Amino acid sequence: MSSVQIVWLRRDLRLADQPAFHAAAQAGPVVPVYVLDDDRAGDHAYGGASRVWLHHSLDSLARSLGAHRSRIVLRRGDARQVLAALADQVGAACIHAMRHYEPWWKEAEDExxxxxxxxxxxxxYDGNYLLPPGSVTTGSGSPYKIYTPFSKAMLDVMPPRDPLPEPGTIHSPDSWPDSADLQDWKLLPAKPDWAGGISDFWDFGEAAAHDRLDWWADEVADYDEGRNLPSQDITSRLSPHLHWGEISPAQVWHKLKDKRSDGWRTFAKELIWRDYAQNVIDQFPDYPRESYRDYDERKLWRNPDAGHLIDEDLEGWQMGMTGYPIVDAGMRQLWQTGWMHNRVRMIAASFLVKHLLIDWRYGEQWFWDCLVDADYGNNGVNWQWISGTGVDSNMFVRIMAPLTQSEKFNSADYIREYVPELADLSDDCIHDPPDEKRGDYPAKMIGHKEARERALEAYRAAK
Incomplete structure (x- = not known):
């Protein structure tokens, strides 16, 4: 009998096009293991919404493994210690794992x-991205820092490798090591159970990811224009499936690569943006915690820890009570579903850092806790892009006008869905309701013109 092979699972919860599983299944009996290691990630341990998704994804993968007469071993603790002890216990010849680029996982792999x-x-093994971070470089051999030349270089070498099939047979060991019970991890909230909206909004697991991709193949042609329309929501919603590795970007690319539409070309660049974010954190591991550009941040940001009024502004943004309907609809969608439409993400994020002048890191942490697709690279890169502090970012002086954005992108029905107290207002009125039609809906925290002038003054002082 061949020696036992351990598969160490993290954000790669699939069987098809999973190179670690593929190699292990060919080498001998397989023990798949997931280790819940909260301490290692520090302030980026999985947030509440991520834990909900993780529970359902692990449950789905366990059922898929059951169809192969296999199972998943669940352990909790320091990943290095748990895996080393388990390897010794089962006499494993190899621990197979997908390579991850978050700094705590790179550290764990070395240890x-x-x-x-x-x-x-x-x-x-590589396979969670189109290409391994660092493999596409400039003419001088340096990693790219700017997205546009990175994207062009990526497109020159696409398509990615062909996806691997699901293992036909996964042999089991003679005896299975002990496993925790998934329910005992209490990843799902109970008192209160605030996750009902997430469960209603999403289907979880590898099969659901491929069902979503099949649907998206018929819709992607409309993405170039439709991605900006929250009321229609012509978006793939593949982001959490990709984040948790329920589907690989290579599988997505090969499914769509023969499309001949502006929608596919735009979506392809967003898949590449996902690779770009990993390239950034591979170069700058603390990027989601530290601004890349040198500002006097004490002059740029209003710190919620410095006064209760600023803290109340932050809480109003978090709860969707800013008085700007498009911002509040997005923040409430986030709270209810663990996800937010991509156009509205930009509007809501810009409002926090420019209208309220609150440090982007407070937004990054809130999204980290609330998003089911909260990704260390994407989240940090996107927040530094909108705040103007990143290695490649929007200029701070480009301040989005939420009321104009809301009307321009026909957001009336989206607002009605997530801000029901305004549901009876007409399309002409709902984007910026007059005081007499707001009812219990709050007044604006700050006027757009006043916020813009304050932001520009703070920016000049910070430079």
Missing amino acids: LRDALGDDCKLCL
Whole structure:
């Protein structure tokens, strides 16, 4: 009998096009393992919405493994210690894992490699991105920092490798090591159960991801224009499936690559943006925590820790009570579903950092806790883009006008869905209701003109 092979699972919860599973299944009996290691990630341990998705995705993968007469072993604790001990217990010849680029996972991979004895090795594979971060470089051999030339270079070498099939057979070990019960991890909220909207909004797991991709293949042609219309929501909603590795970007690319539409070309660049974000954090591991550009941040930001009125502004934004309907609709959609329409994400994020002048990191942490697709690279890169502090970012002086954006992109029905107290207002009125028609809906925290002037003055002082 061949030696036992461990598959260390993280954000790669699928069987098809999963190179670690593919290699392990060919080498011997397989013990798939997921280790819940909250301490290692520090302030980027999984937030509430991510934990909901993780529960359902692990449950789905366990059922898929059950169809192969296999199972998933659940452990909790320091990943290095847990995996090294497990490898010794089962006599594993190899721990197979997909390579991850968050700094805590890179650290864990290095520590695990050092901790394993001579009889077991760590084998890492790429496959969560179109290409491994750092593999597409400038003419001088340096990694790209700016998205546009990075995207052009990526397109020159596309398509990615062909996807791997799901293993036909996954052999089991002679005996299974002990496993925690998923329910005992209490990833789902109970008192109160605030996750009902997430469960209603999403289907979870590898099969659901492919169902969504099949649907998207028929809709992607309309994406170039439709992606900006919240009321129609012509978006793929593949982001959480990609984030948790329920589907690979190579599978998505090959499904859509023969499309001949502006929608597919635009969507392809957004898949590449996902690779770009990983390239950024591979170069700058603390990017989601530290501004890239040098500003006097004490003059630029109003710190919620410095006064209760600023803290109330932050809470009003978090709860969708800013008085700007398009912003509030987005923030309430986020709270209810764990997701927000991509155009509205930009509007809501811009409002926090420019209208309210609150440090982008407060927004990054709120999105980290509330998004089911909260990704260390994407979240940090996107927040630094909107705040004008990033290596490649929107200029701070470009301040989005939420009322104009709301009307321009026909957001009336979207507002009615998520701000029901305004549902009876006409399309002409709902984007910026007059005081006498607001009812219990709050007044604006700050007028757009006043906010713009304050932001520009703060920017000049900070430079």
